[in-house]
Amino acid sequence: MRSFAVALSLFCLISSANAQVHDPVDLSKHTVQFITVDKDVKLEVLDWGGTGRPMILLTGLGNNAHVFDSLAPKLISSYHVYGITRRGYGLSSAPVPSDDNYSADRLGDDVLAVIAALKLDRPIVAGHSIAGEELSSIGSRHPEKVAGLIYLDAAFAYAFYDPAQGNLLIDAADLRRRLENLVSSAGPREQEAALKELQQSILPQFEQDLKTQEDHLAPAASKPPEVSPIVKAILMGEQKYTSIEVPVLAICAVPHDLGPLNENDPVARAAAEASDLARTTALANTFQTGVPSAHVVRLAHANHYIFNSNESDVLREINAFATTLP
Known part of the structure; x- marks a missing residue:
């Protein structure tokens, strides 16, 4: 079962990375600016406006900030909402990978640079999927910069590393x-x-x-998907985070909606669902135990893009979490 879990984890990341061409563009009212975060690196930052505490939305691997075009307008009655397109994607700069210029801490520093440039006072930062590493980078190194962190199906090993399990x-x-x-x-x-x-x-x-x-090796069922140099750099830039010192909300798909996977093979389908349930349960439990400040919400059969498949649940939990922050 572990071989399937590893394969599915990589599939979530790589399918997200390949999803950029499907991102909606300019489907919600917003302004756009470009903020310099590093030498010759500018990030696309969307501003949906709104009133209240600032909130920043970070994307999964491969997406640009327009992936939140549906969610963001539903938040602006309570928050001033921004979205950041990570370096390497969308209209943001895409420096050629070298050394650690796509490491988790470097990507976390990019977010901190945007916070500083916009003069935001301790925003809430929410991130989907691989953005969990950016959240944990900020929460472990500069907890004073944010009011709270929200992990949108992002509480994987790159967000919290458990030495007992390794990765x-x-x-x-x-x-x-x-x-x-x-x-x-x-x-x-x-x-x-x-x-x-x-x-x-x-x-x-x-x-x-x-x-x-x-x-746990198993025969390869098909040729693995190819990944770009930037995706490889981000994956190889993952780091170990074991202490997150800010209030945390983690909304996890436990288990995932597997879509059409093995839909014509009931036995394989059942095995895949059982494996995903075991894996996601273990991840959620590990995150909850390892991050005492975390409130972990488990949503059954949610899509990896949990803010789309379970939008009302996500909005409810975000608002409830925000009321607990100083």
């Missing part, structure tokens, strides 16, 4: 960075410290990840 993709990215640090260490003491960390924690965890993956 092959995140641990591989971490191992790469550690090896680079070892090579670039300035002196013997730094190299010795880097080696000790590799030997005592990083390599044993990665070895366990490989063993777990090997134990």
Whole structure:
């Protein structure tokens, strides 16, 4: 079952990444501005207006901010709503991947730069899917900058890392960075410290990840989808977040609506649904246990684009959460 869980997790990310061509464009009333967040990098920022506390909406992998054209207008009676198109997508700058210019912290810094440029006072920041890493980057490093964080089917391992479970993709990215640090260490003491960390924690965890993956290998049913260099850079830029120090709302699909997957094969369909239920339940439980400030809401058979499939539930939970914030 784990092999299916891994495949489905990647499918959610990659299908989101490939969804940009289907994003609605200019289907709601808003203004557009471009904000410089880094050298030669400007982000498209939509402003739907509204009154009340500022709220920023962050997209899933591959989408631009217009993915919220339906949700945002329903929030403006209570919030001043903005949407950010991540670097690499839409009309935002798309620098060629190099070093860590698409790492989770770099993407989190982009959001912080927008907050600073707009002079927003502790906004609520909501993010879908891969945006969970940006939320956690901000919440773990600069909790004073935001009032609260909302994870829209975004409470995956890249948002909260559980050392007891590990994660092959995140641990591989971490191992790469550690090896680079070892090579670039300035002196013997730094190299010795880097080696000790590799030997005592990083390599044993990665070895366990490989063993777990090997134990659950299954024959490939089809050729895996291709991903762009930017998608690869974002996936390899995932980081480990283990402490989020702000109020949190996590709205999770438990389990997902799997759409037409295996609809003509009841046995395979049932297996896929059982696997997704087990995986999403474990993720929600891990997030709730690991993030004491989190209020975790589980919505049965919601789409990964949970703010579309369960819009009224999402709006209700957002408004209830906002009333608890100072």
